[in-house]
Amino acid sequence: MPVEHVILVAGPMGVGKTTAIGALSEIPVVRTEATNTDLARNAKATTTVALDYGEITLDGGDKVRLYGVPGQERFEFMWRILQKRALGMMLLVDDSAASPHDDLAHFLDVFADLCRRDAVVIGVTRGGARGVAGVEAYHGVLRRRGQMLPLFEVDARDAGQMMLLLSTLVAMADAPPLPGAAVGRGRPA
Numbered sequence: 184m185p186v187e188h189v190i191l192v193a194g195p196m197g198v199g200k201t202t203a204i205g206a207l208s209e210i211p212v213v214r215t216e217a218t219n220t221d222l223a224r225n226a227k228a229t230t231t232v233a234l235d236y237g238e239i240t241l242d243g244g245d246k247v248r249l250y251g252v253p254g255q256e257r258f259e260f261m262w263r264i265l266q267k268r269a270l271g272m273m274l275l276v277d278d279s280a281a282s283p284h285d286d287l288a289h290f291l292d293v294f295a296d297l298c299r300r301d302a303v304v305i306g307v308t309r310g311g312a313r314g315v316a317g318v319e320a321y322h323g324v325l326r327r328r329g330q331m332l333p334l335f336e337v338d339a340r341d342a343g344q345m346m347l348l349l350s351t352l353v354a355m356a357d358a359p360p361l362p363g364a365a366v367g368r369g370r371p372a
């Protein structure tokens with residue numbers, strides 16, 4: 184019988200969360216944009232101030248409710264509440280930001296509940312320039328933290344790439360834990 188899943192899309196301000204939900208959703212995204220009052224952090228004109236919402240039906244008929252979590256730090260209380268009821272999270276990190284490795288570590292700390300459940304996939308946006316070495320550096324961050332989470336370079340505007348992230352997450356949630364596995368459930372090559 185088809186079931187419903189809640190999946191969060193999280194990451195720093197301006198990383199591409201609303202864009203990613205728009206790329207995936209089969210309904211018009213319910214957007215909650217307002218004028219950005221934190222121009223020092225990010226020069227974008229508007230920012231998400233409550234949850235963005237989109238929906239997608241998977242091949243087997245399961246419905247995914249996608250919630251875009253506002254990226255500004257002042258919403259951190261909301262992040263902590265939401266992760267309790269989510270099946271998993273797509274965490275986006277902007278490779279062109281000032282300190283993207285610290286951003287990754289910070290979000291993995293805040294969403295520790297989901298990480299403990301191995302229910303997180305990471306998408307690195309605006310990469311490209313640094314190529315394989317750039318991706319390897321993120322794997323280094325995860326290794327040092329003892330967290331083997333799937334990580335992909337993505338363009339949040341690309342529905343196919345975002346679908347790969349989502350499918351990976353759903354497959355991880357469906358898979359039984361590996362016997363004796365302390366961390367992670369494998370990652371793509």
Ligand SMILES: Nc1nc2c(ncn2[C@@H]2O[C@H](COP(=O)(O)OP(=O)(O)OP(=O)(O)O)[C@@H](O)[C@H]2O)c(=O)[nH]1
Nearest residue numbers: 196197198199200201202230231254308309338339
């Ligand atoms: N080059 C590039 N641009 C992107 C990508 N994803 C989003 N953008 C652009 O970046 C800008 C910000 O994207 P948003 O989707 O609003 O970012 P957000 O994470 O929802 O931002 P907040 O809600 O303010 O936290 C938009 O102009 C997008 O078109 C990406 O993967 N690559």
Ligand SMILES: [Mg+2]
Nearest residue numbers: 200201230231
């Ligand atoms: Mg947004």
